[in-house]
Each structure stands twice: as structure tokens, then as C-alpha cells.
Amino acid sequence: MTKRIIIIGLAAAVVVLFLLLLMGISHRVAPASQQGVDPRYLRTAVHYGNKNTSPYGGKAAFSLLDKYFNGRAPRLTTRPFTHTYRKTKSLEGSNSVYIAVASRLYITEQDAVDMSAFVAAGNQLFLAVESTDSLLENTFGFSTTESTWEILPASAVQRFVNPAFSPDTVFSGKGIPMNSHLVLEDSDSAVITVLGNNAKHQPNFFRIQHGDGQLFVLLNPMTWTNSWLLENDNVQSLTWQMAYLRMHADHVYWDEFYKYQKVRRTSDNFSDMQVMLKHPPLRWALWLALLLVALYIFSESKRRQRIIPAMPVLRNNSIDFAETLGRLYYLHHNNTNLAQKMAQHLLEYIRQHYFLNTAQINAEFISGLARKSGHPREFIEGMMQMVVEVRLGGDVDDEYLHTFYNSIYQFYQKTK
Template identity: 50%
Template sequence: MRTGFIIGICVIILALIMLMIIGSNTRSGGGRAEESRLRPGMATYSSRDKAPFGSYVPFKVMENFFQGTKPKTVTRSFAKTYASTSGLKGQNNAYIIVAEHLWLTEADAQAMSSYVQDGNKLFLAIEETDSLLESTFGFKVKEETPVPAPLVLINKISRDSIVTQHFSNPHFGADTTFTARGITLNGHLASPDSGIITILGTNERHQPNFFRVPHGNGQLIVMLNPMTWTNYFLLKKNNIRALELQMAYLPEFPHNVYWDEFYKHLYGPQRDDFSDWQVLLKHPSLRWALILALVLLLLYILFESKRRQRLIPPKPVLANTSLDFAETLGRLYYLHHNNSNLANKMTQHLLEYIRQNYYLNTSAISTEFVTALSRKSGQPREFIEQLMNMVMEVKLAGNISDEQLQHYYNSIYLFYLKAK
């Protein structure tokens, strides 16, 4: 009971510490949760995040664009997914990545190239591209860094900025401009007049930020304004149509649709030893759950590993009852001074002891008997022979002196003492 109480107290203390940490991380400077989430670098683009800059809304409505085909969530890098998923090696598939930065490895870029060349479409809604991606598919993106603002103005800038997205396809109709308050992203295509790349949309400066790159039998589609994939943007006015216009460039009846949940949780280039454990640790909730599980396991080992069963008392060493009997019998008969009777009783007990412990026939004491008893009792043959001679003398003698009785008693006592 005491151990369980201690573990319970430890769990409560850890839970309180975690709540304090989580509360301090989510506490905003002005006391308004939504305003604190409208800061650069706070976009998660996660399909489970219902916050303003999460992507819960587009993920839930996406299957409506593909005639009931539900997107499959991917939590590994593109290279690993492409190597282990047979569906990606076919045709007419759609793979969607919404992230802040696309940190690729050479294996990822090569796998993406093979995937698109086979006749599939890769849709990227990202704030910043990757040099490997640009060199693989033959385009260049230019980033315009805005003038740094004081920290005290960051909240005001993020709330007052207007995100604007234009779509260039004339078949979409006249009303193809969508706006909402949020974070303005200024990345755009550096060489829009290449003759190969198709411009699909522009930002508020009329710079191309939504374009399509043909590659083999497939296409790479890049949207440099992932704000149009956030809950905050799509739930304003009729902005859900901005998502519909982007989905129009993907197949209506794809074989498979994949939604990435890997690259949006990367905060730096991948390493060669990058594993699924590192992805797991990048999720705060999963990281804290893992830490809590390890702490509880440590507490369990610390307290429950102690022995809970009562100690078993030591078992006393078995005493030689024959030795005790001989002592008691000697004292009893010695008081009556009947030496002959006492010697006979001692002889009977000795022979009974030999029969029960060494399984020897005591009716005839011979040379073979002496040899066998010496071997089984582990005592010298000379001693056994002298003892048996005294046994025969006691049986034949009518009177026994005190000295003879004392010597006989000492010999028997020594035999019991050294018997094995």
C-alpha cells in the first residue's frame, strides 16, 4: 500500500509539472490565443491541428474532390514510402505535401523524379522549396525577405497583413481572387517565361507563386502560398473555393491519394541516420507521452523491484537425535547405578540406529559387517572393530564396572558424533 501511494504522488507531481509547462508554452502575450497563433513560424499544416494555421479543414474535405477516394496519411520520407509502397509505382496517383520547408535528401529527390515520370502528380504547397527539388525538376524560386520589424510589432503585422491569392486560368471565371488576414509569403518563380512551366496563380504583387512543371509522363505542381491550405484562410468568406481551384489540377479519379505528415515536422536537413523515432520525438504530445512512460517505468523498477514477500525464517539444522537420546539415557540409568541394564539399553539403541541408517543386518557381527559399517559410516575400521568388540563383551558380561561403562558410553557417543 505504501509503495502504491508513493507512485501515485509521483505521477500527480509529474502531471502538474507537465500542465505548467504546456500552459506556459500556450500562454500568449496579450491574452488572446488566436492572435498568438498568427505569428510567422507558428503554422503547423498538420491534418490534426484545428488551430488557425493547421490543415484540419482541407484534409477533411479532400475526399470530396476525388470522388470518395480517401487520402492515405504518410509519416515517413518520400524515398522510404516510395520504396515500400507498390501503389506509388503505378500511374494516376496524387501525392500532396503541405509544409513550411521541404528538406529533401538525394534519395527523396530521385524517388520524386521517378514517381512523377511514371505518370503521377506531385502537389507541393510549401513556403520554401529545396535546392535538390529545383535542380531535379528544372525551376528556380526567388525568396523576397521582408524588412525585419521590431518584436513588439510582430503581432500587429501578422494580424493586419492581408494574404492574397490570384488564379490565372480563365476557365475558372472572373472571381478568382481570395484574401484573408494572416501571414504574407513572398516566394515566387524566378523565371516564369521558360516556355515549359505553366503559370497557374500569382500573389498580391502579381508574381507567379502557383505553377506546374511537366516531368516525364507526370507533373509537379507547386503552390508557394500554403496559407491557402490553412483552417484560418479557408473558413473566411468563400475561400474554400481556392482549395477547389487548386484540386482541379489533380486527377478526378486517382488510384491513390497520399497526404504527407513527415516534412511538416522537420526543422532542419535530414541526417543519414534519420529514423522514425526522431519523427516521433518532434511531436510535443508524443514526446511528453514517451518521457512520462519512461519515468513511470523507472519508478516502477525503483519501488516494485524490492522484495514484497516476507522473509522466510532460516530452517534450523537437524539435530542428531540419537546423540541426545544417548545422553539422556546415560544420565537416567547412571542415577540408578544399574550398569549392566544401562549398557544393554545403549547396545540395543546402537544396533537399531545401525539398522535404520545403514541398512545392515546386526544379528551376526562379523568381519564383513565391520568392514561394511566402516565404509558406510565413514569412520576408521579399527574404531568400528573396537566398538563391536565392546558390544560383544557387554552382551556376554554379567557385571560391568563404572570404568567399563564410561569407556563404552564414550565410544558410542563418539560414533554418533562422527556418523554421516
């Protein structure tokens, strides 16, 4: 009981320390550049997760996607693109849409190769990111500038330049301004189509024709956040973005991997452990569980009681029974009763072990018992003669009882 109380106390202390640590992190004083700023302008709050309901979460956008694809809900992917591409047969077709929303896109060389093959086959890849990866740019032949972060709060703006849209093509709302833009060369006009601009009228939404498919890059993922979409009529901007994608796509995928990547991966290998470690809550839960297991093993390494010795097997044979019965009746000195009990036990033993009928003790019985037990006929005949005399109730003195006992004991010794 004492050890159990200690274990519970240690576990409670670890949980309390863990909660205090989380509270300390969440209440940490913001940098001077962020003090007094509306929480919706803090970059630390950017998440883009499909289940995140915070201002910079992506739940609103994710819940609206099915209506743009004839009611087909997007399928979640939590692995790198190359893993999904090589493990999912549907991505090998030519009518799929893959959507990724992230702060920055960190891919490997194999990711870039597979993205190129995916688009060239006739599929559509839609990336809403603040800044792209150099591997992606080299693969698809374009270049962008890095985002210039605004210190003071300002509106997040997105413009569309397609003449088919209505004249009012400017959408704005509270959020973080994202000023990354495409560096457009004269030679790019054949394969790159500008679809939208940022607040400075620089191209930040464009389409690249690659093989039989298209790559769409939106350098303003703020337009995919809950706060921005729910303000004014900004949801229309998402509708116009999705108008470029195939509403009759066979498969639609929503990426839940790249938004959590803070640095470039050094390998294309990816395990379930990496999925847990890339999410801070899961990572903390894993380390806490390992710590509790270690505490339990440490406290329970010693046994709570001494080893219980093995109990010896109880002996229960005919000799021990006869000896015990003999000592019991010898104390009362009732030789006749004791001899009868010995005779009764002997006959029961013969019935169970030699399967002989003891109702009549005759020559045939004596011959059968001698043959089965291996005793000489003369010995069996003498012993059974005493059995008959005892059963008739004659007087049994000590000497007769001793002779009868020795005869039975010798019989058991050879046949036990």
C-alpha cells in the same frame, strides 16, 4: 520512508517548474509588430498538422482528402521522403500521390534525387509550401521568389486560372497573405502550366511535367488550414486543387515530417530519436523523464539497509542427532529409555541407508550389514547384540550405556 518523501518532493518540484516554464512561454509578450493583432494572423500559430484543430492546423483538409480519392484515406509518413521512398515498395510504382504541406520545404540532395525519380516514374507529388527549396528548384527546373510577409492583417487570397472552372475563381478568407510566386521564363511554358495566382495576379500554383509524372507546387498553404477552409465556400478551392490529381491513385501519402523542419538537415540519416526531438512537447517530455531518472538514481544509489549476512546451512546428520538426544536423556538419567531410543534410531538409519529389513536380527542380517557398511562382522555382531538386549528391556547402567554409545558412534563415523 524519508527518502521516498524527498524523491516525491523533488519530482513534484520539477513538474511544477516545467509547467511554469510552459506557462511563461505561452504567455510571453508578443513583439511590438504583433501586439493587438488577431491570433489568426500570427505566424507563430502556423502548424499544418493533420490532427491540429487550431486555425492554422490541417485537420480539416486531412479529413476531406479521402473523398477526393474514392474513399482511400491517405497514409501518414513521419520520415524524410528519401527514407519513405526507399523503404516503401508502393512508392516504386507509377500511380501514387504524395502530399506535403509545410511553411518551408527543407530537403537534402538525396531527397531531391528521389523526388525526381518518384515523379519521373509516373507518380504525382503535390507540395503546398510558402517557399520552396533551391535543391527542388534546380532538380525540376523552376524558380520562385521569397514570400513577402505582410505586417498588417489582410485577407489570404487564392485565384484559379483554369478556364474549365466557373467564372468565380477567387477565394479569400482571414489568414496570412502569402505572396511568393513563380518566376516564369518564356522557355518554361513547355513543361510548366500555371494553374493559379495570388492576390497580385502572380502565378503561385503551377504544374511541372517531369518524365511520366507531375510535380504540383502551391505557394499558398494557407488554403489548407482549418480557419480558411471553414470560411465561406473556401472548401471548393481544395476540391479544385485535388481535381488535378488522380482520384484512382493506388496509394496516397500525407507527409508529417517537413512541416516541422526549421533548418536544412545535414544528413539523410534519420532516427526515432530525431522524430521525438523535432516535436517540442515530446522533446520536453524526454528531457523531463531523463531528469527524473537521474534524480531517482542519485537518491537511490545507497542501500536502505545493511547487507543481510548469509545464514549458515543447518547441520542435521545422525551424529548430531544422537549427541543431542543423548544429552537430553542424560539429564533425566533414564539409561534404559535413552538406550532404546538410540537403538531405534540406529535401526531406522540402517533401513534408510542400507535398505535392510530390521524385523529379524540374525546372522544373515549381520552379514549383509557388515558387507554394506564396511565394518568388520565381529564389530557389527557385538553392536547388534547390545541392540537386542536393549530392546528386551534389560537394566542399563552407565558403563553399559557408554559402551553402547561408543559402538553406535563408531558405526556412524565410518558410514556417515
